[in-house]
Amino acid sequence: MSDSDILLITGAGSGMGQECALFLASRGYRVFGTVLNGAEELALRQKANQRGVRVDTVPMDVTNPDDVQRGVASILAQAARIDGLIQFAGLGLRGFFEDLTLDEVRRVFDVNVFGAISVAQAVLPHMRQNRRGRLIFVSSAAGRMGTMSISGYAASKFALEGLAECLAQEVRPFGIWVSLLEPGLISTPHFTVNRNRARRAVDASSPYYLWFCQHEKLVDDILVRQRFTTADVAHVVCKMLRTRRPRLRYVVGMGAKLIFALRALFPGEWFEQFYWAVVRKKVTHPREQATKLS
Numbered sequence: 638m639s640d641s642d643i644l645l646i647t648g649a650g651s652g653m654g655q656e657c658a659l660f661l662a663s664r665g666y667r668v669f670g671t672v673l674n675g676a677e678e679l680a681l682r683q684k685a686n687q688r689g690v691r692v693d694t695v696p697m698d699v700t701n702p703d704d705v706q707r708g709v710a711s712i713l714a715q716a717a718r719i720d721g722l723i724q725f726a727g728l729g730l731r732g733f734f735e736d737l738t739l740d741e742v743r744r745v746f747d748v749n750v751f752g753a754i755s756v757a758q759a760v761l762p763h764m765r766q767n768r769r770g771r772l773i774f775v776s777s778a779a780g781r782m783g784t785m786s787i788s789g790y791a792a793s794k795f796a797l798e799g800l801a802e803c804l805a806q807e808v809r810p811f812g813i814w815v816s817l818l819e820p821g822l823i824s825t826p827h828f829t830v831n832r833n834r835a836r837r838a839v840d841a842s843s844p845y846y847l848w849f850c851q852h853e854k855l856v857d858d859i860l861v862r863q864r865f866t867t868a869d870v871a872h873v874v875c876k877m878l879r880t881r882r883p884r885l886r887y888v889v890g891m892g893a894k895l896i897f898a899l900r901a902l903f904p905g906e907w908f909e910q911f912y913w914a915v916v917r918k919k920v921t922h923p924r925e926q927a928t929k930l931s
Contacts, residue, residue, distance in 0.1 A: 642720035642878075645712060646670045647699055647756055649692070650677025652825035653775070653870045654725030655684065660871035661878075662690035669712050669719075671697035671726065699726045699752030709759040721771040721878055722760045723818075724753045730789040731853070732835030733845035741835050742789040749793035754800065761808070770813040771878055774801045778821045778893040782900065782909075784916055786852040789835075805885055816883045820870055821890030824860045839930050847929075851920045854927035865890045 644661060648654035649670025658670040662685065670692050672678040678694045685692045693715070697708040712719055728748040730741055753774060764770030779787055780794030798817060805815035838849050870889050877883050888894050900908045 642666055643712070643716045643718055644668050644721040644723065644878075645695075645709070645719050645756075645760065646723045646725060647697065647752075648725030648727060648775075649694075650674075650681055652725070653820065653823070653867045654723075655681055656867035657723060657725065657871045657874050658692050659684060659688055659690060660868065661875060662692050663688060664875060666721075666878075667691075667693070667716060669693045669695050669716075671695045671699070671708060673698060699756055700747045702755060705755045705759050709756075713763065718767060719760050719763055720767075720769065721773070722757065722764075723773040723775070723874060724756060725775045726752055726756075727775065729787075729833045730835060731786055731833065731849075732789070732838030733786055733843075733849055734788045736835050736837035736840075736843050736845055736849070737789050738835070738837070742792070745789050745793050745833075746796070749790075750796045750800070753797060757804070761813070764813050765808065765811045768812040771883070772801075772804070772808075772813065772815045773874065773877055774815070774817050776801070776817045776819050778819055778888070778890070778896070780817070780819060781897065784913075785920060786838075786849060802885065814883050815885070816877050817886045818870070818874065818877070819886060819888045819893065821865075821888070821893030822856065822859050822863055823865060823867065823870070823890065824863060825867060834930075841929065847927075848920050850927040850930055851923050853930065854923075855916075855919055859892070863890070863892070 644666050646654055646658045646668060649658040650672040658668050662668040670681060672681060672694050681692060681694055695708045695711060697704045699705060726748060728745050730737065730745045757772060774797050776797050777794045779791040780798045783791040801815050801817045808815060837843055840846065873887055873889050877887055888897060
């Protein structure tokens with residue numbers, strides 16, 4: 638892809654999506670970034686002005702088919718084509734399995750899976766007609782290996798991984814490349830103002846409540862020590878766009894890379910048994926008790 642290409646980035650109102658939109662705009666791409674509301678639009682415009690770049694905002698809720706069709710049509714009317722689609726729009730869900738409601742899990746799948754499908758299906762015919770394009774689905778390390786307290790979220794990312802694997806095979810003959818971006822734990826609004834905890838998970842009467850508090854502490858401790866940033870993610874996305882033959886998967890973060898390397902090194906289920914045992918012990922038999930959630 639060239640620097641003059643047209644990109645659609647979903648979830649550009651905050652976090653990794655916002656940083657990616659700003660960074661790629663600074664590299665010469667024309668970027669259209671989706672925002673959920675006026676507050677996100679204002680924040681994105683202000684940061685674009687601060688950096689001296691242009692990012693066109695597109696109001697879009699990826700779970701609303703009319704929003705998706707209207708947004709894609711607006712971009713095509715302005716720019717005539719979409720060369721790259723990078724899907725950051727996503728929703729987390731934290732809580733042990735028994736504490737999740739079906740409505741909470743459905744909402745996560747609506748955003749993370751069906752929302753991603755909806756946008757991809759709206760854009761893909763135009764890429765196919767042009768016989769070129771890049772589709773990047775933002776998965777997670779949790780899309781490759783699950784852990785306790787994120788079963789609803791991990792299930793949605795596992796689904797996205799399977800979707801991307803199939804789609805990559807289907808559209809390659811049309812000159813379209815599909816890739817998965819798999820970040821490890823990274824400090825973004827996903828873990829602060831947008832930390833979506835299941836309602837029953839924060840109920841002290843839940844049989845899993847103390848374990849949930851402990852797991853939240855474990856995650857927070859990792860985030861404090863984490864060294865990679867949203868800027869690192871943006872650099873990887875830029876590489877994915879500019880590589881002539883991009884890989885299917887790109888992992889971001891040394892922690893996630895190390896875990897996957899060890900998992901590949903040890904045969905069968907040995908690594909999972911060891912890794913899960915360590916995590917389970919930290920959560921169920923902690924040396925230091927976590928503070929209860931308010």
